[in-house]
Amino acid sequence: xxxxxxxxxxxxxxxxxxxxxxxxxxxxxxxxxxxxxxxxxxxxxxxxxxxxxxxxxxxxxxxxxxxxxxxxxxxxxxxxxxxxxxxxxxxxxx
Numbered sequence: 001x002x003x004x005x006x007x008x009x010x011x012x013x014x015x016x017x018x019x020x021x022x023x024x025x026x027x028x029x030x031x032x033x034x035x036x037x038x039x040x041x042x043x044x045x046x047x048x049x050x051x052x053x054x055x056x057x058x059x060x061x062x063x064x065x066x067x068x069x070x071x072x073x074x075x076x077x078x079x080x081x082x083x084x085x086x087x088x089x090x091x092x093x094x
Contacts, residue, residue: 006026008024009023014031023061029043029071029073041089043092045057069084
C-alpha cells in the first residue's frame with residue numbers, strides 16, 4: 001500500500017472487513033481495498049487546507065464510530081473532524 005507522503009498515524013477496519021481507512025501526518029485519510037492493496041478513490045482532506053506536513057494539517061488519530069458510519073479525526077490544528085464514510089467514499093470516487 002503506497003500513497004501517503006507522511007507517516008501513517010492510524011488505521012481502522014471497516015465492518016465489511018475488506019477495507020480499511022488510514023490517517024497520516026501528511027493531512028490525509030485514505031480508504032484501501034485490503035485484498036488488492038489499492039487505494040479506493042482520492043484521499044480525504046480538510047477543506048481548510050494546511051501545510052501538508054507534520055504541522056497543523058497532520059492527522060494524529062482516527063476512530064470509527066460504533067455504527068461504522070463515521071470517522072472522527074484529530075490532529076495538529078486542535079480540531080476534531082467527523083467524516084461521513086459513505087459520503088466521502090462517493091465524493092472521492094468521482
